[in-house]
Amino acid sequence: MCLDVDKKSIDKFVGEAKGQGFRTLIEPEVKIILKASEIPVPKFKVVKDMAEAVEEAEHIGYPVVLKVISHDILHKSEAGGVITNLKDMKDIESAWSEMLFNVADNVPTASIEGFLVEEMAPPGIEVIVGGLRDEQFGPAVMFGIGGVAVELLKDTSFRLAPVEKKEALEMMTEVKGYRLLTGLRGAEPRDIDAVSDVIVKLSRILDSADGVKELEINPLVVYEKGVVAVDARAILA
Amino acid sequence: MNERKLDFLFKPRSIAVVGASDVPGKLSTIIMDSLVDSGFKGSIYPVNPKHQTVRSLKCYPSIEEIEDGVDLAVFAVPAPLTPGLLKRANGKLKGAIIVSGGFGEMDEAGRGLEGELKEIVKNGGPRIIGPNCMGIYDSISKVDTFFLSRERIKRPKRGSISILTQSGSFASTAMDELAAEGIGVARLISYGNRVDVNESDCLDFLAGDRATKAVLLYIEAIDEGRRFIESASRCAAKKTVMAVKVGRHAEGALAAMSHTGAISGRYEIYKAAFKKAGVIELEGYEEFIDGCRAFTMQEMAKGPRVLIITDGGGIGVAIADACMDSDLCVESLTEEKKQALKAIFPPYYTIGNPMDLTGSVNDELFAEALEKSMEGSEFDMAIVAALWGPPNLTDRLPGLLAEKAERIGKPVLICTPGGKYTRRKKKLFEKRKLPVFSSPESAARAASVLAGKKGVKR
Numbered sequence: 001m002c003l004d005v006d007k008k009s010i011d012k013f014v015g016e017a018k019g020q021g022f023r024t025l026i027e028p029e030v031k032i033i034l035k036a037s038e039i040p041v042p043k044f045k046v047v048k049d050m051a052e053a054v055e056e057a058e059h060i061g062y063p064v065v066l067k068v069i070s071h072d073i074l075h076k077s078e079a080g081g082v083i084t085n086l087k088d089m090k091d092i093e094s095a096w097s098e099m100l101f102n103v104a105d106n107v108p109t110a111s112i113e114g115f116l117v118e119e120m121a122p123p124g125i126e127v128i129v130g131g132l133r134d135e136q137f138g139p140a141v142m143f144g145i146g147g148v149a150v151e152l153l154k155d156t157s158f159r160l161a162p163v164e165k166k167e168a169l170e171m172m173t174e175v176k177g178y179r180l181l182t183g184l185r186g187a188e189p190r191d192i193d194a195v196s197d198v199i200v201k202l203s204r205i206l207d208s209a210d211g212v213k214e215l216e217i218n219p220l221v222v223y224e225k226g227v228v229a230v231d232a233r234a235i236l237a
Numbered sequence: 238m239n240e241r242k243l244d245f246l247f248k249p250r251s252i253a254v255v256g257a258s259d260v261p262g263k264l265s266t267i268i269m270d271s272l273v274d275s276g277f278k279g280s281i282y283p284v285n286p287k288h289q290t291v292r293s294l295k296c297y298p299s300i301e302e303i304e305d306g307v308d309l310a311v312f313a314v315p316a317p318l319t320p321g322l323l324k325r326a327n328g329k330l331k332g333a334i335i336v337s338g339g340f341g342e343m344d345e346a347g348r349g350l351e352g353e354l355k356e357i358v359k360n361g362g363p364r365i366i367g368p369n370c371m372g373i374y375d376s377i378s379k380v381d382t383f384f385l386s387r388e389r390i391k392r393p394k395r396g397s398i399s400i401l402t403q404s405g406s407f408a409s410t411a412m413d414e415l416a417a418e419g420i421g422v423a424r425l426i427s428y429g430n431r432v433d434v435n436e437s438d439c440l441d442f443l444a445g446d447r448a449t450k451a452v453l454l455y456i457e458a459i460d461e462g463r464r465f466i467e468s469a470s471r472c473a474a475k476k477t478v479m480a481v482k483v484g485r486h487a488e489g490a491l492a493a494m495s496h497t498g499a500i501s502g503r504y505e506i507y508k509a510a511f512k513k514a515g516v517i518e519l520e521g522y523e524e525f526i527d528g529c530r531a532f533t534m535q536e537m538a539k540g541p542r543v544l545i546i547t548d549g550g551g552i553g554v555a556i557a558d559a560c561m562d563s564d565l566c567v568e569s570l571t572e573e574k575k576q577a578l579k580a581i582f583p584p585y586y587t588i589g590n591p592m593d594l595t596g597s598v599n600d601e602l603f604a605e606a607l608e609k610s611m612e613g614s615e616f617d618m619a620i621v622a623a624l625w626g627p628p629n630l631t632d633r634l635p636g637l638l639a640e641k642a643e644r645i646g647k648p649v650l651i652c653t654p655g656g657k658y659t660r661r662k663k664k665l666f667e668k669r670k671l672p673v674f675s676s677p678e679s680a681a682r683a684a685s686v687l688a689g690k691k692g693v694k695r
Contacts, residue, residue, distance in 0.1 A: 134506045136462030142505070158509040160466070 005208045006036030014211035014236055022071040025212075025234040028116060033209075034217070034229050037201045041229045042119040050096045054089050056117045063087045063120040066095050068103055072110035074233060079106040085120060121228045125180055125190055126219035129198050131161060131206040133213050133237060139206035141199055143168075145177030146219040153177075161203035168199035181222060194227045195220065213237040243434065243442040245331040246366065247424060248378045249308035250279045253300055253330075255322060256314040257283030257291045264336060264384040265313040275381035275392070282307060300326035308332060310363075311372060311382045316340050319368070320353040327362050334382050335367035341430050342369050351432050358433045370429025371405040374412060376422060377448045383427075385409050396421020396533055397450035401439050403428060407455050414526060419667060420533050423448045435460040437468040444472040451532050453525065454480040454516070462510065469514035477537060479517045479686070481525050482507050517690050524682050527674065531683035534672040535648040540617040541688040542566045545591035546606055547622035548598045548630070552677065553591030556620055556652060559681035564692025567591075571615060578609060596627035603630070604637035611645045618648040618687060620680050625659045632665055639669035648687050652680035 013029045025033075031041045045056040046069065057064045068081030076082045080102025083095040096115075103110060126146030133139050137160055144156035157174040159167050172178055172195065183189035198220060206215055214235040221228050252272060256265040265285075269292055272281055283291035286298040297303050300310055300322070306329040312319050316339030323333060335354070340347040351368070358365055366372055372382030376395040383390065390409050393416040400422060402408045408427035415422060424446070426439050436454060443449045452472060459465045472478050485504040511518045519525050543565050547553035557567045569590050570578070578588045582602070587593035594606055603623070611619055621638060623630065635651075642649035651666045651673045653659050663673045674680035685692055 132506075134462065134503070136459055136503075137466070137506050137510045138463055140506050140509050156505065158505040160506075160509045160513045 005205050006033060007208050009033065009036060010205070010209045011211060014209070017071070018211070018236060023236050024071050024074060025236065026069050026071060026113060027067065027076075027232060028069065030215070030232040030234045031229070033205065033234075034202075034232060037205055039198050039201050039217070039229055040227060041232075042121050044116055044118040046114050047117055048114055050093060053096065053115060053117050054092050057086070057089075057092055060117065060119050064092070065116075065118045065120050066092065066099060067116040067118065068099060068112060069114045069116055070103075070107075070110045070112050073103070073107055076231075079103055079110075121221050121230050122223070124221040124223045124228075126221055127181075127195060128156075128216065128218040129195070129202050129220050130216035130218065131202055131214070133206065133210075139203070141168075141171075141203040141206065143171050143175065143195075143199055145175055145180060159203070162207040163200055163203045165196055165200055168196035168203075171199070172196060188224045190222045191225050191227060194225075195222055198227060198229070211237055243332070243364065243438060245308040246334075246364065246373065246434070247375055247380070247442065247446075249332070249380060251282065251303075251305070251307045251309070252277065252279060252380065253282040253284050253297070253303060253307045253310040255284045255300065255310055255312045257285050257296065258288060259291055263313075265311075267384045267386055268311055268313060268336070268382055270386070271381040271383055274387060275379045277379040277381070279308075284310070300329050303329065306330060309334065309380070311336060312368075313337055313384065316343075316347060316350055316368065320350060320357065323354070323357050323362060323365075327357070330363045333363045333365050333367075334370070334372035335365060335429075336370060336372055336382065336384055337367075338369045340368040341432075351430065354432045365433040366426070366431075367429045368432065369405075370403075371408050371427035373427075374408075374422075374425040377424065383409060383412075389413075391416035394419070394421040396423060397448065398422050398453060398529055398533060399424040399426075399443050399446070399449040399451070400453045400455070401426050401428070401436050401443075402455035403431065403457050404455060405429060411455070411525070415529060418526070418530060420529050423450075431460055437461055437464045440465075440468040440472045440478075444468070444475055449476065451477040451479065453519075453529065454478070455525070456480055456482050456507070457484050459507070459510070466510055466514045469511075469516050473515035477517065477532065477689075478515065479519050479525075479528060480511055481519045481521060482511075483521075517686065519686065519690070523679065524686065527679045527683040528686035530672045530674070531648070531650060531687050534667070534670045535618075535650070535687060537689060538617040538648050538684070538687040540566075541685070541692040542568060542615065542617045543684055544610055544616040544619045545622065546594065546603075546610065546619060547591055547624070548594050548596055548603065548627055549622065549624040550587065550591070550593045550595075552622045552624060552652070552654065553593055556622055556677040556680060557591055559677040560620070560684060562678075563681045563685035564690075565681065565685055565688060566692070568615070570610070574610070574613070574615065578606075581609060582606065591622075597629065598627065599629040600631055600634045600637050603634060604641045607638060607649070608641040608644060611647060616647070618650065618684060619645075620650045620652055620684060622652045622677075622680075623662075624653065625655060625662060632662070635662070635665040635669050635671060638666075639671055642671065648684075650674060650680050650683055650687075652677060 047053045065084045128144045131141040139161035144150045157171040181190040217229040217232045283296040288296040309332045312335045341351040390413045405427045
């Protein structure tokens, strides 16, 4: 397992964002950071216009997801800034204009830095792996079962970072929804090992990147084999 | 920081009480009483320019006038006077306990005074406990700086548990309750606003303190988080460290993470910190008292597997439920053991877990059932529910059970709910170092504390 953290690129992104007065990193930046630590992310490309979007979608392969990129929009879905399951050029064209209208309606003051065209990850069990920097205790990591449950049931567990694999596995067993991953009602068990790897890696990123205050992969989609960080965000210290 | 070691706070050779007088009801008067009545063997120096003698001891006009200096001084004078007095005593004084309020907890001026106190410590002045605290109750060195009369707040006997708390009211309430329950303590420290000495300093001291077998922390907020983890880890490697965290909900509500309601705030981080340090987290006051009771008479258990033995079926089932609610394991006996026990005991006993000896049981059979069923490595501890209704149990039972408990070498807890007659029997068990609990829930709570709260989640 590679545990290198690309501290240089993190510091570069953080420095640039802060220099421009931003408190967050944009999704492609966070994904580059995750990828450098070998946390699996979908194939993606940042585009400026629709023609480029179509071109990149052909390159990545359909279906794709279109997402808005803006430092001002932390909750993309709520702002109508995520449209999934685009199967061809026509889908992209209509999604493109729909998204522009959505964003203009919901967050009219947002400055838009571009769009993300991304490989559409197949459905799986959604979990959250996140972390924060506590002023007293320093960096900590969080694991929770994803979706509405996490906000409703607060079914999460925490450890101080960095964590070893054993701790990561242990904290997973502490959430009630853990059994969703072990194969409930005859379902195939999910790749618990891969999730614990992500927890360990994210804890290392937080431990070494002082400039990041909060970092969250939500959702991390878990398959029978492997995981994918479908969405991620970072708030700066 | 001058000295990290805090021996002079817990084992002082001399104590000065600044502001001492004979005026009844004054804090300093009660502190003088506490020190004299507790049997402190070192020198006690009253300090007050207004008096020649206090409690027929020579009274000094100031700390500087005490020729040999003092290890420890208790300051019970108005907040604004305190920094000046401390500065003047510099060089004559190793440690100070400032019990007075009117500092940072009050207003801006008070925070300014705390700043002055911090400066004094930084410049090599005495180490400070407080302000706004009770200070120390120490059953070993007999230091007692609590300004609460012994009539209202009893002091516990000597024991092996040490308690650290910010809160003076918690310190005194716990002290009084433990005293009433006959549970001993080693050292109890209320450090209040902690301008200097904090929980980590105390943990460092207690880690090396032979008199302390277990440490209990009552925590509102931690100072110096990462240092706490280091100090608590070091201490937990040598002895049992337990903590109650209060203000859990307030912190969850105030400090929710900015973008996900999921991450509910500081309390989760405290939990994570306790785990990292190997600190056992207790869930509030009742568990704190139950844990103290169990811990003071029994050793920690090796695991969460409990055997329940009773002379009343219903209470056995209730204890089994309570154990499982506390994440303990109540597994049934192996077939082999069942057969072995069936061969010894009357056919109408229910051989299982709970093991029901029925109302026909007598002292000897009760004790034998405990010994035989706990043989081997199936169980980590036993809860014995001795109900006193059945006619054949006598005052010999506690002694017989205690002998077996010793032979088994695993914790044995007694659960005896009931009224007047039953309550009178409590002392018989406690005399034999068997902790008694008056409900299934509190017995289960105590068992889960002895298991280090490391049960199985359901």
